[in-house]
Amino acid sequence: MSQRHVPVMLQRCLDMLAPALTQPGAVVVDCTLGLGGHSEALLTQFPEARLIALDRDKEALRLSGERLAPFGERATLVHAVYDELPEVLERLGVPRVQGVLFDLGVSSMQLDEADRGFAYAQDAPLDMRMDQSTGMSAAEVLNTYPPGELVRILRAYGEEKQAKRIVSAIVREREKEPFTNSARLVELIRDALPQAAKRTGGNPSKRTFQALRIEVNGELASVERAIPAAVSAIALGGRVAVLSYQSLEDRIVKQVFAAGAANTAPPGLPVVPEHYQPRLKLLTRGAELPTEEEVADNRRAAPARLRGVQRIREDV
Numbered sequence: 001m002s003q004r005h006v007p008v009m010l011q012r013c014l015d016m017l018a019p020a021l022t023q024p025g026a027v028v029v030d031c032t033l034g035l036g037g038h039s040e041a042l043l044t045q046f047p048e049a050r051l052i053a054l055d056r057d058k059e060a061l062r063l064s065g066e067r068l069a070p071f072g073e074r075a076t077l078v079h080a081v082y083d084e085l086p087e088v089l090e091r092l093g094v095p096r097v098q099g100v101l102f103d104l105g106v107s108s109m110q111l112d113e114a115d116r117g118f119a120y121a122q123d124a125p126l127d128m129r130m131d132q133s134t135g136m137s138a139a140e141v142l143n144t145y146p147p148g149e150l151v152r153i154l155r156a157y158g159e160e161k162q163a164k165r166i167v168s169a170i171v172r173e174r175e176k177e178p179f180t181n182s183a184r185l186v187e188l189i190r191d192a193l194p195q196a197a198k199r200t201g202g203n204p205s206k207r208t209f210q211a212l213r214i215e216v217n218g219e220l221a222s223v224e225r226a227i228p229a230a231v232s233a234i235a236l237g238g239r240v241a242v243l244s245y246q247s248l249e250d251r252i253v254k255q256v257f258a259a260g261a262a263n264t265a266p267p268g269l270p271v272v273p274e275h276y277q278p279r280l281k282l283l284t285r286g287a288e289l290p291t292e293e294e295v296a297d298n299r300r301a302a303p304a305r306l307r308g309v310q311r312i313r314e315d316v
Contacts, residue, residue, distance in 0.1 A: 028046070043071045099240070100234060100238075122182070125182075128217070142170060157220065234311045237312075238311050241308040282308075
């Protein structure tokens with residue numbers, strides 16, 4: 001498992017969180033455990049730290065649990081979506097933490113397991129649920145959503161300019177036979193798009209599959225709740241690091257971090273009172289990108305964007 005899984009921008013994530021995790025008793029939360037690569041490195045590099053790791057995928061929890069077993073009670077694994085962070089910490093009796101890490105998007109395991117339906121490069125059931133024990137599958141979305149709602153999803157979550165054309169083809173085909181597998185959808189998209197649209201932006205199915213995955217898992221809504229929750233959870237001096245893989249997620253992270261790092265005083269005050277001062281310090285200038293070497297080691301790192309903040313003032 002560790003051989004097939006190369007954690008994205010691992011050393012830079014560790015370096016970003018390091019100043020907050022060196023003291024005894026530090027608690028770090030990996031909000032997106034996946035196969036446990038980042039978590040294993042955190043426990044190894046910071047031997048005094050305790051880890052709380054969340055994942056909605058039960059199979060990921062099982063596999064990473066085996067990987068992290070040598071660390072014993074230092075690692076607490078929880079079946080939860082990352083926007084449930086406040087409830088998880090309350091349940092565990094942990095009021096504040098020193099570090100939080102997010103590695104957003106689809107995990108390597110989910111992409112590599114053909115029967116999950118995340119990858120458009122191989123035929124599989126159209127599932128796409130990160131937690132297969134709950135919620136609607138991608139096939140159910142395709143087969144039951146009204147055309148207007150499908151267009152909205154493809155435009156909003158996939159930034160697909162040809163959404164109307166694709167949805168018209170989907171509606172026409174689902175009346176003949178419901179969608180069940182990814183290969184049929186991939187072929188439909190390829191046939192529906194004009195030649196010019198197929199020449200740019202990589203695989204023409206990429207945007208539609210991204211949009212369906214985000215809808216099925218409620219990803220953007222979860223990110224909108226989770227990033228502010230993580231900022232609220234860190235103690236003074238604590239740090240949050242976020243890896244995102246598409247512009248919609250990255251925009252949310254950027255906005256939350258920028259708001260916390262801003263001076264909120266009304267204009268014209270000669271002296272800015274403490275409660276108007278920034279709560280956060282930005283740890284990156286813009287978003288940090290992976291190096292050529294990192295992309296060569298792991299091609300899935302190519303779209304990654306890393307942002308980080310440190311808490312410099314308590315909320316008042």
